[in-house]
Amino acid sequence: xxxxxxxxxxxxxxxxxxxxxxxxxxxxxxxxxxxxxxxxxxxxxxxxxxxxxxxxxxxxxxxxxxxxxxxxxxxxxxxxxxxxxxxxxxxxxxxxxxxxxxxxxxxxxxxxxxxxxxxxxxxxxxxxxxxxxxxxxxxxxxxxxxxxxxxxxxxxxxxxxxxxxxxxxxxxxxxxxxxxxxxxxxxxxxxxxxxxxxxxxxxxxxxxxxxxxxxxxxxxxxxxxxxxxxxxxxxxxxxxxxxxxxxxxxxxxxxxxxxxxxxxxxxxxxxxxxxxxxxxxxxxxxxxxxxxxxxxxxxxxxxxxxxxxxxxxxxxxxxxxxxxxxxxxxxxxxxxxxxxxxxxxxxxxxxxxxxxxxxxxxxxxxxxxxxxxxxxxxxxxxxxxxxxxxxxxxxxxxxxxxxxxxxxxxxxxxxxxxxxxxxxxxxxxxxxxxxxxxxxxxxxxxxxxxxxxxxxxxxxxxxxxxxxxxxxxxxxxxxxxxxxxxxxxxxxxxxxxxxxxxxxxxxxxxxxxxxxxxxxxxxxxxxxxxxxxxxxx
Numbered sequence: 001x002x003x004x005x006x007x008x009x010x011x012x013x014x015x016x017x018x019x020x021x022x023x024x025x026x027x028x029x030x031x032x033x034x035x036x037x038x039x040x041x042x043x044x045x046x047x048x049x050x051x052x053x054x055x056x057x058x059x060x061x062x063x064x065x066x067x068x069x070x071x072x073x074x075x076x077x078x079x080x081x082x083x084x085x086x087x088x089x090x091x092x093x094x095x096x097x098x099x100x101x102x103x104x105x106x107x108x109x110x111x112x113x114x115x116x117x118x119x120x121x122x123x124x125x126x127x128x129x130x131x132x133x134x135x136x137x138x139x140x141x142x143x144x145x146x147x148x149x150x151x152x153x154x155x156x157x158x159x160x161x162x163x164x165x166x167x168x169x170x171x172x173x174x175x176x177x178x179x180x181x182x183x184x185x186x187x188x189x190x191x192x193x194x195x196x197x198x199x200x201x202x203x204x205x206x207x208x209x210x211x212x213x214x215x216x217x218x219x220x221x222x223x224x225x226x227x228x229x230x231x232x233x234x235x236x237x238x239x240x241x242x243x244x245x246x247x248x249x250x251x252x253x254x255x256x257x258x259x260x261x262x263x264x265x266x267x268x269x270x271x272x273x274x275x276x277x278x279x280x281x282x283x284x285x286x287x288x289x290x291x292x293x294x295x296x297x298x299x300x301x302x303x304x305x306x307x308x309x310x311x312x313x314x315x316x317x318x319x320x321x322x323x324x325x326x327x328x329x330x331x332x333x334x335x336x337x338x339x340x341x342x343x344x345x346x347x348x349x350x351x352x353x354x355x356x357x358x359x360x361x362x363x364x365x366x367x368x369x370x371x372x373x374x375x376x377x378x379x380x381x382x383x384x385x386x387x388x389x390x391x392x393x394x395x396x397x398x399x400x401x402x403x404x405x406x407x408x409x410x411x412x413x414x415x416x417x418x419x420x421x422x423x424x425x426x427x428x429x430x431x432x433x434x435x436x437x438x439x440x441x442x443x444x445x446x447x448x449x450x451x452x453x454x455x456x457x458x459x460x461x462x463x464x465x466x467x468x469x470x471x472x473x474x475x476x477x478x479x480x481x482x483x484x485x486x487x488x489x490x491x492x493x494x495x496x497x498x499x500x501x502x503x504x505x506x507x508x509x510x511x512x513x514x515x516x517x518x519x520x521x522x523x524x525x526x527x528x529x530x531x532x533x534x535x536x537x
Contacts, residue, residue: 063108065134069101069126099271101127106263108135110211111240113280115259116249118267124249127267128215131247137212141200146184152195153180157202163410165202167381170411171234172198173227175380177309190223194231201235204244211245219248220255226287230379233258233285240280257286285382287326293391296323296335304335304374315339315371322392324375324384333376334384336392341369341402347505348402351422351515368396370403373413389417393508401508408504419506420515427502434463435499445496455488464495471498 076082086093100123106114116124132138147155152174157165169180173194179187184195197216204214220228232248232255239246248259256264260280267273298318317340324334341348341363349357356363370393375385393401404425408414415421438445443453443460453460468491469483483491507515 065106065108065131067101067104067106067127067130068099069123069130070097070099071126100269101130101267101273102271104265104273104275106131106265108211108213108245109262110245111243112245112262113236113239113259114213114245114247114263114265115256115261116247116265116267117253117256118251119269120251122267122269124251124267125217127265128217128247128249131213132215135212137207137209139200139204139207139212139214141197141214141216144196144200144203146192146196146199148184151181151183152187152198155184156195156198157205159206160202166410168202168238169198170381171231171238172201173223173231173234173378173381174198176307176377190227193222197231197235201238201244205242213245213247214239216246216248219250220252221250224378225252225254227378228252229255229258229286230382234381236260236280257283284387285379285384287379288384288387290327290330291333291384291387292325292328292330293388294323294325294328296321298337300332301335301337301372301374303332304372304376307377308372308374318371319368320396322388322395324388333379334388335372335374336370336388337372338368338392338396338401339371340364341367345402345404345505347422347425348507351505351507352400366398367400367402368398370401373403373405383416385413386416389414389419393417393419394510399510403506403508404503405506406501406503408506409502414504414506417508418512419508422505422507422515425501425503425505428467428498431499434467438463445492445499450496451489451492454492461488461491464491467498468494 082093085091104127116127118124128140132140152169153162153165157168166180169175174180174191179191184192187195200214200216204212220231223231235246235248236259238244260278260283262278262280264276264278265273266276298315298321300321300323301315315337318337319340320338322336322338323332324336325332343360343363344357356367370389373385373389375388401419403414403419405414408421409424435445438460441457441460443450443457454464455461465483465486468486469481471494472482509515
């Protein structure tokens with residue numbers, strides 16, 4: 001006669017996250033049957049077979065939450081195969097509850113960072129579920145729904161300025177302009193995690209309770225370790241700067257140096273834990289200890305060209321190249337390209353009181369332009385850009401270095417490096433008339449068929465080529481026509497960048513001298529006042 005094993009009478013109905021709020025529903029929605037299940041109702045539960053005990057303290061700023069999590073026997077669909085396994089290996093289908101987290105007291109404080117660390121299966125996810133249940137305003141990154149239609153930049157911080165949206169995206173590891181204009185469905189798994197994190201941060205900053213925790217489970221588990229460290233570094237700084245509480249759960253113990261958590265909860269299993277408090281320090285990125293700057297060549301820029309939003313532009317007359325590497329001869333992580341500057345710039349003439357006007361020899365002898373500054377997308381937003389500039393500006397070999405940067409309107413990296421912001425370049429004369437003329441002739445530079453219009457219509461191509469040609473001659477001084485032979489696609493792309501480009505002009509002097517482009521009452525570069533003749537336009 002076969003042995004019969006009675007199926008357990010307990011059945012637990014797991015919680016489901018609310019799609020609108022992303023929170024665990026209230027315990028009144030718990031559906032249980034059986035005496036054991038009813039006895040566990042006091043603490044509620046987050047997943048099948050888990051019991052949660054919490055203090056009755058309200059989760060407000062300055063309060064403390066006590067967490068206890070026990071795991072009971074889960075009820076699986078009974079089958080002959082399951083019964084045979086239990087008989088063969090002597091496993092009892094009904095076991096005593098196992099303590100996973102016991103007596104963890106976590107303070108809830110705005111602007112703090114908490115790291116829950118431990119191996120897989122020790123209760124990190126259950127720990128976050130407790131916080132999500134106990135704090136009504138808590139937000140779980142994994143429960144954030146990202147809209148599929150709009151571009152990434154339109155789904156993050158929609159009610160804030162573009163500068164704030166881009167700073168959040170960069171802090172969360174999406175610092176490349178070409179990713180900002182793509183849809184969520186076009187991203188890889190790692191990029192999707194970063195996009196959800198950026199959206200969760202932007203939504204959380206709009207919340208009513210600044211002390212409510214932002215929860216992130218399996219932080220950085222699918223990312224390259226360098227990317228995970230960079231995001232941890234940026235997220236820790238962002239949380240303290242914005243007064244936001246962040247709680248992350250991770251099985252990696254190499255993120256503490258970059259995250260700089262206030263509290264580390266180390267779960268070791270069996271209900272045991274170690275809670276350590278730290279004083280956050282303002283430290284650079286951990287991998288910066290291995291950084292080294294080497295002299296490079298123009299060919300080194302080929303690796304970084306696809307990472308720059310103006311990757312089709314030529315570099316001009318390159319003078320010096322410096323490459324940032326992760327260790328001597330290691331992987332390149334950044335590049336700074338210094339070249340000879342354009343012959344004439346209005347803002348330069350105003351700031352230097354005409355010292356370089358119609359004087360190409362002095363220009364070549366005393367001034368260079370920072371033509372490119374490109375940092376690997378993995379470590380953008382970590383302060384590496386202005387660090388590289390501070391290292392290489394004195395190595396340019398000239399008293400003055402200038403820079404024209406569109407990114408300067410949303411990123412203060414150049415000011416942090418010691419350069420002075422002089423002003424924003426004005427639109428070229430007649431540009432509005434040209435754009436109006438193009439639209440009247442059915443050629444919208446922002447339209448999807450603009451490239452086809454440039455290819456098929458001679459008058460459109462000639463107008464676009466004339467603008468590009470004059471720009472080449474003004475910036476390089478070369479008389480030959482570089483537009484001849486260029487493809488319609490390259491012409492259309494270059495024209496778009498020129499038509500809407502309003503770069504910020506920066507100037508740097510190795511002696512720390514300051515310029516005043518507004519009044520023009522600063523001394524000349526050599527410490528003397530310019531003569532009246534040199535002041536003339």
